[in-house]
Amino acid sequence: MKAPPVxxxxxxxxxxxxxxxxxxxxxxxxxxASISGFVRDATNSEPLxxxxxxxxxxxxxxxxxxxxxxxxxxxxxxxxxxxVSLLGYERWQRELRLRAGxxxxxxxxxxxxxxxxxxxxxxxxxxxxxREVQISTTALxxxxxxxxxxxxEADVFRTLQLLPGVVSRSDFSSQLYVRGGSPDQNLVLLDGxxxxxxxxxxxxxxxxxxxxxxxxxxxxxGFPVEYGGRLSSVLSITNREGDARSYxxxxxxxxxxxxxxxxxxxxxxxxxxxxxxxxxxQVFKKSDYAFPYYFYDFQGKINLDLSHRxxxxxxxxxxxDVLDFSSEAEDEDELDVDLDWVxxxxxxxxxxxxxxxxxxxxxxxxxxxxxxxxxxxxxSSSGSANLALNNEIDDxxxxxxxxxxxxxxxxxxxxxxxxxxxxxxxxxxNDYQLFSYSSRPALFAxxxxxxxxxxxxxxxxxxxxxxxxxxxxxWFLSPRLGVQYQLTSNLALKASFGHYTxxxxxxxxxxxxxxxxxLWLPINASYDPQTARHYVAGLEWWLPHELIFxxxxxxxxxxxxxxxxxxxxxxxxxxDYFVAEGTARGVELMVKRQTGNLQGWLGxxxxxxxxxxxGIFYYPKYDQRxxxxxxxxxxxxxxxxxxxxxxxxxxxxxxxxxxxxxxxxWRLDENALKGELTDRPGGRxxxxxxxxxxxxxxxRKQGRLFGISTSPYLQIINLxxxxxxxxxxxxxxxxxxxxxxxxxxxxxxxxxxxxAF
Amino acid sequence: MKALLPAFILLLACDHGPDxxxxxxxxxxxxxxxxxxxxxQTIIRLEETSRSMDxxxxxxxxxxxELSIQGGEQRVAYRHQGGGIYAEEGxxxxxxxxxxxxxxxxxxxxxxxxxxxxxxxxxxxxAPAEQERVEAYASLPISWRGEQGTPGYIVSVRGIxxxxxxxxxxxxxxxxxxxxxxxxxxxxxxxxxxxDRNYNEYLRVQEDEVPIWRVRGGIGVFGAMAWDEHVIIAQ
Numbered sequence: 005m006k007a008p009p010v011x012x013x014x015x016x017x018x019x020x021x022x023x024x025x026x027x028x029x030x031x032x033x034x035x036x037a038s039i040s041g042f043v044r045d046a047t048n049s050e051p052l053x054x055x056x057x058x059x060x061x062x063x064x065x066x067x068x069x070x071x072x073x074x075x076x077x078x079x080x081x082x083x084x085x086x087x088v089s090l091l092g093y094e095r096w097q098r099e100l101r102l103r104a105g106x107x108x109x110x111x112x113x114x115x116x117x118x119x120x121x122x123x124x125x126x127x128x129x130x131x132x133x134x135r136e137v138q139i140s141t142t143a144l145x146x147x148x149x150x151x152x153x154x155x156x157e158a159d160v161f162r163t164l165q166l167l168p169g170v171v172s173r174s175d176f177s178s179q180l181y182v183r184g185g186s187p188d189q190n191l192v193l194l195d196g197x198x199x200x201x202x203x204x205x206x207x208x209x210x211x212x213x214x215x216x217x218x219x220x221x222x223x224x225x226g227f228p229v230e231y232g233g234r235l236s237s238v239l240s241i242t243n244r245e246g247d248a249r250s251y252x253x254x255x256x257x258x259x260x261x262x263x264x265x266x267x268x269x270x271x272x273x274x275x276x277x278x279x280x281x282x283x284x285x286q287v288f289k290k291s292d293y294a295f296p297y298y299f300y301d302f303q304g305k306i307n308l309d310l311s312h313r314x315x316x317x318x319x320x321x322x323x324x325d326v327l328d329f330s331s332e333a334e335d336e337d338e339l340d341v342d343l344d345w346v347x348x349x350x351x352x353x354x355x356x357x358x359x360x361x362x363x364x365x366x367x368x369x370x371x372x373x374x375x376x377x378x379x380x381x382x383x384s385s386s387g388s389a390n391l392a393l394n395n396e397i398d399d400x401x402x403x404x405x406x407x408x409x410x411x412x413x414x415x416x417x418x419x420x421x422x423x424x425x426x427x428x429x430x431x432x433x434n435d436y437q438l439f440s441y442s443s444r445p446a447l448f449a450x451x452x453x454x455x456x457x458x459x460x461x462x463x464x465x466x467x468x469x470x471x472x473x474x475x476x477x478x479w480f481l482s483p484r485l486g487v488q489y490q491l492t493s494n495l496a497l498k499a500s501f502g503h504y505t506x507x508x509x510x511x512x513x514x515x516x517x518x519x520x521x522x523l524w525l526p527i528n529a530s531y532d533p534q535t536a537r538h539y540v541a542g543l544e545w546w547l548p549h550e551l552i553f554x555x556x557x558x559x560x561x562x563x564x565x566x567x568x569x570x571x572x573x574x575x576x577x578x579x580d581y582f583v584a585e586g587t588a589r590g591v592e593l594m595v596k597r598q599t600g601n602l603q604g605w606l607g608x609x610x611x612x613x614x615x616x617x618x619g620i621f622y623y624p625k626y627d628q629r630x631x632x633x634x635x636x637x638x639x640x641x642x643x644x645x646x647x648x649x650x651x652x653x654x655x656x657x658x659x660x661x662x663x664x665x666x667x668x669x670w671r672l673d674e675n676a677l678k679g680e681l682t683d684r685p686g687g688r689x690x691x692x693x694x695x696x697x698x699x700x701x702x703x704r705k706q707g708r709l710f711g712i713s714t715s716p717y718l719q720i721i722n723l724x725x726x727x728x729x730x731x732x733x734x735x736x737x738x739x740x741x742x743x744x745x746x747x748x749x750x751x752x753x754x755x756x757x758x759x760a761f
Numbered sequence: 762m763k764a765l766l767p768a769f770i771l772l773l774a775c776d777h778g779p780d781x782x783x784x785x786x787x788x789x790x791x792x793x794x795x796x797x798x799x800x801x802q803t804i805i806r807l808e809e810t811s812r813s814m815d816x817x818x819x820x821x822x823x824x825x826x827e828l829s830i831q832g833g834e835q836r837v838a839y840r841h842q843g844g845g846i847y848a849e850e851g852x853x854x855x856x857x858x859x860x861x862x863x864x865x866x867x868x869x870x871x872x873x874x875x876x877x878x879x880x881x882x883x884x885x886x887x888a889p890a891e892q893e894r895v896e897a898y899a900s901l902p903i904s905w906r907g908e909q910g911t912p913g914y915i916v917s918v919r920g921i922x923x924x925x926x927x928x929x930x931x932x933x934x935x936x937x938x939x940x941x942x943x944x945x946x947x948x949x950x951x952x953x954x955x956x957d958r959n960y961n962e963y964l965r966v967q968e969d970e971v972p973i974w975r976v977r978g979g980i981g982v983f984g985a986m987a988w989d990e991h992v993i994i995a996q
Contacts, residue, residue, distance in 0.1 A: 389898075389940050434940055436900040659970040662786030665810040665980065666821065667967055668793040672952050672988065673917035673926035677804055681817065684810055684980065685970050686786065740816040 035105035040075035040362035043068045043088055046113035048267075049248030049274060050218065052090055054128035055114070060085040060097075066409075067135050069365075070219075070242065075409045077363045080104075088112050090128070107362045109312060129598070130546070137455065137465040137486040139498045139540055140225040140556060142167055146217045146244075148598070151637045153647050153702035153719045157258045157756060160220060160241065161202070161210040166633045166649060168592035168607035169224045169556075171626050173656065174730050175698075175722075175748035177207040179519070181626035182224050184560055184588020184613035185236025185536070188510040188522055193240045195305070195319045197351040200375040200397050204299040204325055206520040211323045211349060215254055215265040216278035216303050218244040225538045225558055226500030229451035229467035229484050230405065230419060235504045235536035235562065243319060245307050246276030258756030273308040299325040299348075317355040324348030340384045347377040347521060363410035373399040377521065390434050397524055398426040415455040417467070423447040425508075427526060445526045446474040447507060453484070461490040473507050476529035480505045494546040498556075506534040509566045509581070525568070531581060532564045542592075550599045555591070562586040565615070584617040586624075604636035622688040623657045630654040643706035652697040657689035661734055664741060681736040693731075698749070699723040713760040718753065725751035786812050790823065790874050790979030794830075794864055795960065798856045798880055798987035803830065805839055805847040807866060807874075810980065820844055825869040830854055832862035856985075858882040858908075864983045876976045876983035881955035882908035883987035884934070889951070890991065897946045897995040901938040905953045905989065913961035915954045915986070918993075920947035930964060943995040952990040960984025 043055045051072025058065030059076065062084070068074045081104045088096040093114035100108060132138055144163065154162040161178035164170055171181040179187040192199045194212065202211045223231070223238040231238045244267070251268035263280035281300040288295040301323030308316045327345040353371035360366055379393040403421035408414075429441040453467025465486035472479050486500040511523040527533055542556030566581040590611030597603055613627040631653040638646045663684030671678050704717040722728075727747040735742045793806040807828065808821040822845020829838045837854040839847040854862075858880050866874040885906040895901055903916060916936050919926040927942040943949060956964070962973040963982035974980045 433900060436937065436940075438900075438937055438939075662813055663788065663810045664813050664817070665789075665791045666793075666806070666808060668806055668981075669964065670795050670797070670804065670986065671917075671926075671928065672915050672954050672986075673919040673928045682967070683813070684786075684789075685972065688971050734813050736817075741813055743814065 036077065037079040037081060037102040037104060037106045037108070038075060038077045038362045039079065039086060039100065039102070039108045039110065040073070040359070041108075041110035041112060042072045043074065043090075043112045043114060044072055045093075046115045047247075047249060048252075049113070050245055052093070052114060053219070054131045055088055055090040055093075056131050057086075057088050060087055067131050069407075071357065073359075073365060075362050075365075077410055078412050086110075088114065090114060092116060109362065111312070129552070133496065133544060133546065134490070134493075135463075137463045137488040137498070137500075139486055139488075139500045139542065140169075140223055140227075140558075142222045142224070144220050144222070146214055146219070149214050149217065149220075151603075151645070151647055151702075152635060153649050153700040153721070157256070157260055157263075158214040159210050160212045160214065160217070160239075164222055164239070166605075166607070166635050166651065167222070167224070168594050168609035168631065168633070169558075169590065169611070171611075171628045171631065171653075171656075173626055175728065176730070177519075178203060178210050179207050180237065180239075182237040183558055183590060184562075184586070184611065184624075184627070186510075186624070186626070187519075188508070188524070189234050189236035189506060189534075189536075191231060191234035191238045193238065194303075194321055194351055195241070195243055195317075195353060196355070196369050196403070197319075197321075197353045197371040197373050198399055198401070199321070199349055199351060199373060200399070200524055201347070201349055201521050203521070204301075204323070205297075209260070209299075211301055211321075212241055213263060213265075213278050213280050213301060213303060215256070215263055215280075216243045216276060216305075218242050225556075225560070226484070226486060226502045226540045227504075228465060228486070229453045229469045229482075230417065232421075232449050232451070232469050232471055232482065232504070233447065233506060233508070235506045235534060236560075243303060243305055244276055245317070246274035246305060248274035248307075252761060254758060254760045256756060256758040259754045270306070270308075272310070273306065275304065275306045277304040278302070296329040297325070297327045299323065301348075313359040315355075315357040317353075317357070319351075319353050319355070321349065321351040323350075340382075342382040343379070344381075345379045348375070350374045350376075360406075361410075363408060365407040365409075366404065367407075368404045369402070371399075371401045373397075373401070375524075377523075392430075392432045392435075394428070394430045395523060396426075396428050400424040400426075413457040417451075417453045417455075419451050421447075421449045421451075425526060427524065429523075443475070443526050443528075445507065448472040448474075463488045463490075471505060473533065475507075475526060478533075480533065491543075496544050497541075498543065499541040500538065501540075502538045504536045504538070506536075509534065509568070511568050527566065528580060531566060531583070534562070534564045534566060536563075537561045550597050552594075552596050552598075554594045554596075557591045558589065560588040562588070562615075567617070582617055584615045586613065586615040588613040601639040602636065603638075604634070606635075607631075607633045620688070622690075625657055625689060627689075628653050628656050645702075645704045645706070647702040647704070649700045650697070651699075653695070655692035655694050655696065655729075657692055658731065659688055660686040660691035661732075662686045664734070664736060681741075683734055683736075693729045696728045697726055698728060714757060715760075716755070716757040718755050721752040721754070722749050723751065788812065790866075790868065790872060790981075791821075792864075792866070792874055792876065792976050792979050792981035792983065794876070794981075794983040796854075796856050796862060796878065796880060796985040798858065798883060798985070801853065801856050803839075803849065803854050803856075806845050807841075807847060808845040822846065823868060827867040828865070830862050830864050833857060833860050856880055858987060862983075862985070872978060874976060874978040876959070878957045878959050878983050878985045880985040881911050881957050881987050884908075884911070884914065884953045884955050884989050886951070886953050886989045886991050889993050892992055892994065894994045894996055895943065897943050898940050899943070900940055901943060902935065903938060903951065903953070904935040907934045907955060911955045912958045913956050913965070915952075915956060915964075915988075917952045917954075918942055918949045920945070920949050921992075923947045932961075946996050949993050949995055950990055951993050952988045954986050954988035957985040960986060 043052045053068055053070045055068040057074045064076050066074045066076050083101050086098050086100045093116055096112055149163050150158045152163045165172040169183050180190055192202045220241045227238045246267035248269045253266035256263040261280045261282045265278035267276040279302040282298045284295045285298040303321040305319040325347050330342040332340050351373045356368045358366045375397045377395040381391040383389050401423040405419040408416040424446050427443045431439040449471045451469040456464045458464055467484050469482040482503045484502040489497045507527050508524050538560050540558045545553040563585050565584040569582055592609045594607040596605035609631045615622055615624050634650040636648050661683035664681055665684050666679040667682035668679045700721050701723050702719040706715050730746045730748045733744055789810045791808045791810050795804045807823045824841045828847050837849055840850045842848050861879045863877045887904045889895055913932045915930050917928040959975045959982050966972050
């Protein structure tokens with residue numbers, strides 16, 4: 005039965021007019037044929053991105069998308085040998101006979117073959133190198149994340165901190181300072197949904213359970229039009245879809261937490277559920293050393309293939325930190341305290357993927373992301389005070405993307421996004437509201453982009469994003485451009501430019517030594533949104549012995565950067581923030597190898613970040629001039645793997661306290677003058693901490709125990725126990741005053757074991 | 762690759778920014794001068810700051826400075842009383858709301874310290890009323906009338922019998938006391954003080970890394986304060 009003709013959407017007709025293209029559908033005497041479909045792993049049906057699909061002996065070919073989708077349009081009638089290849093999988097070939105106007109849809113399952121770990125990613129990376137404009141982009145798989153030694157267990161943010169261009173302020177924080185940007189300038193997406201506080205334990209650990217992650221993509225600059233609302237980087241995490249063929253799972257236990265993941269088929273689809281929980285609170289429950297804190301997170305995904313054109317994916321993430329503490333006063337001077345503090349993220353989303361035509365792919369995402377921070381404290385002595393604090397961010401979003409492959413040499417993306425953001429903050433004592441704040445801005449964006457193979461050696465990715473911000477009813481336009489020129493088959497020159505706008509800010513702007521959590525605020529109508537421009541240029545060079553060398557230089561300008569003025573007058577919206585300008589520049593070099601027995605990377609970054617506020621220049625606390633990271637993973641044989649990380653960085657700025665003075669204050673309540681010996685600050689961030697360096701080690705043994713795949717591991721953080729400086733403070737209670745140094749992680753050995761079944 | 766090496770060395774040679782450490786600091790003049798309208802009192806301390814690592818001297822005061830304050834038609838000289846305390850010897854300075862006062866201190870070593878401040882208009886407490894009975898250990902809304910443009914207020918309470926005291930700062934003309942401010946039944950003296958810009962900023966940013974000191978030739982403050990007070994009964 006012949007399928008009814010599908011009318012081209014209006015925007016395609018507009019596109020054709022704009023681009024002056026004809027003959028794609030209407031008006032052509034001979035209707036071309038096409039081949040499209042999905043490429044999946046035969047063992048678990050996970051989509052395989054960046055597989056090479058091509059017709060032997062022709063110039064026709066394509067790459068699969070992140071969803072495993074491909075399309076080869078504009079084919080003439082005839083016989084072709086169709087091939088799909090991806091290193092790590094058996095080559096898939098089939099002879100196809102295409103008739104004029106025929107759309108051939110294939111569901112391809114590739115069978116894995118035994119290879120060294122990581123080679124799949126390498127090949128995918130090579131394919132992307134040759135076919136996509138990619139700059140300042142790092143892709144990491146679950147396996148790569150698990151190989152890097154980190155505290156207690158594999159961690160997304162800790163691994164990203166080892167990339168050139170990413171600065172870590174301290175061992176205690178997994179926040180990312182990307183190319184001179186503060187952590188609130190990073191867009192963190194989990195299956196396309198914004199996560200506002202992606203940390204546990206005040207930033208020590210990230211909220212993402214690596215067991216569930218399929219791949220992450222980290223863009224440190226020049227990111228394309230589908231991303232907006234942040235100035236410095238995008239971290240897009242894609243969770244696994246779950247095994248559609250058979251049931252299975254993994255379980256792990258580390259010194260930090262117990263984790264489990266199960267996956268399997270359901271009718272017309274698959275599911276995956278993963279969770280973890282820390283257990284210190286349970287271990288010490290009966291002891292004298294109660295540890296009344298724990299965190300947990302759960303994430304799940306259900307995929308339903310309604311037909312070969314329609315797929316629905318429901319995914320959710322639920323994670324909380326809980327501090328439940330109570331103490332009874334032992335004498336009259338003390339207070340009874342009962343503290344109940346819960347904070348965490350919830351994300352839920354429904355994704356509808358619709359293949360309108362083989363050359364037109366649509367994806368719609370409805371999502372809700374919530375961060376909630378709820379504290380209840382009852383303090384009592386003779387009377388009692390009940391302090392309640394409630395902060396909540398609710399983000400209700402919808403977005404639709406259209407990807408069109410119907411114009412030869414072009415991949416066109418059109419999309420729109422809408423977010424309704426609801427911020428509420430409140431503090432009350434004994435049900436008396438001391439402070440309340442609420443704001444409900446809306447963000448609307450339209451974007452368009454063309455990835456254009458202009459010449460065989462030259463690719464362009466050009467687009468623009470128009471955004472409307474409801475507070476102040478303002479429109480902003482953000483152009484984006486990326487270029488890649490293939491100098492030789494192994495060497496490409498790259499450049500990109502982008503303009504970015506951010507409408508949200510956080511109370512902590514990255515200048516604090518420690519930020520327990522990000523408290524987000526929308527920028528009110530009295531202020532311009534924060535903006536940044538990225539200028540990036542570099543090269544990627546594929547060297548012998550599977551080495552990849554990348555070099556990038558960047559220059560960024562920032563304007564309208566906002567620092568909350570905590571002393572601002574509540575009734576005056578024009579003094580809520582201090583406004584700063586800034587620049588960041590730097591160069592980054594990286595040599596990496598992702599195949600063979602020895603894998604890892606060596607990265608170096610030179611950077612210089614400056615801010616200007618009220619005419620005064622200063623270096624922000626995360627301005628690190630030199631940073632060097634060596635990440636190595638060596639397969640020793642017989643299931644043993646040795647991993648090491650060495651980090652070396654120049655000292656970061658801090659404000660010294662070179663003097664002390666008596667700070668007097670007239671106590672109105674006591675009618676008396678009181679003095680306190682106080683630090684006299686030097687210039688803002690005018691001193692630097694000593695050099696930072698640290699070496700971590702991990703040893704893992706892969707084996708089987710009672711028929712179950714087991715992988716016990718030992719990790720040692722700060723192998724030679726170097727005392728890296730976290731901060732200094734002066735103790736003026738002694739005379740002469742004493743300078744105390746607070747250091748970061750000492751030598752920390754941890755053990756754990758992973759099970760797979 | 763040969764071209765990359767010199768570029769790399771050049772980058773290494775780039776500046777690290779200013780290299781200030783905890784120890785290269787020269788002591789400064791620390792001025793604390795506050796004009797209290799209600800008591801017609803001028804409090805002055807003139808001291809030397811210290812290096813953080815140095816022992817704190819018993820006497821930090823700067824003796825022998827020629828210190829005067831000029832306000833309205835009047836110029837009053839202050840003499841060192843010991844320990845950095847300066848006080849009027851003869852004529853007292855008349856403190857009047859709205860008047861701008863100029864302080865000048867010429868130190869024996871030639872250093873010069875200058876500052877100005879304007880005496881604020883005292884606020885007028887609206888609620889609670891004088892001798893009003895309020896609930897102990899409960900939130901207490903307090904409001905007052907203030908002169909437009911007053912930069913900030915200090916609100917304090919002190920139990921007459923218990924001595925229990927608390928203080929808060931605001932830029933509004935209303936504030937809610939925390940329940941524990943009136944932690945027990947007692948008669949309390951409630952004060953609301955208007956402060957000038959200098960003293961307001963001195964208090965606001967005292968813990969900031971970039972303090973605001975509107976004193977030329979030194980650090981510290983020359984400020985002014987004027988208050989209203991009520992007695993309230995917490996039950």
